[in-house]
Amino acid sequence: MLYTKERGPHAYWAKKGIVDARPDHILNLINYEDAASLCVTVLKKGFRKEVFMGCDNHPLSRQEVMDIMNGSGKFKDKFKAFTGKDGPLGKKMNCDKTRTKTGWQPKYTSFAEFIQNVA
Template sequence: MKKKPRGRVFLGCDNKPLSRQEIMDAVNKSGKFDTEFQGFTGTDGPLGKRMENSKTRADIGWEPKYPSFTEFLGVDS
């Protein structure tokens, strides 16, 4: 990071918001792991909440390397 925003937390995610459940479904679909995700053991919020990082991108000029998590995994969204 070129700017030095100390003491702040930034959300690093791509430009296509996914819920935690959709992320794990894509991981399972990718076949890149030997074991399949079975379920969450606990949550700090709803599994359907979609994350986005427009504030992070605006504040520090960060852009993700891949346009989407599903493209990173090589699966259709």
């Protein structure tokens, strides 16, 4: 999932306050700038007919994302709760193969680091 300070799942859920979704669903995140830089790296290196996956290698549950956001003190909207119990759990991903093959590294090492130090 893509994010900036103002855009992404955290901003959407904070505005809603209460969301009917399971809190333990896993998200694989990447900052908009990092996603763009990965695309530029792939294009500049001339890769063709290959698929690359990009993420920050720090998967978080929905609840962890919102705890980071609420705990930062940097947002006026406060998230209240996830109320769902059903649905898929998601899957933890990493992009080590992408990083090795392309030489790309994200500017923001994790959602938590971005929120604490940048946002």
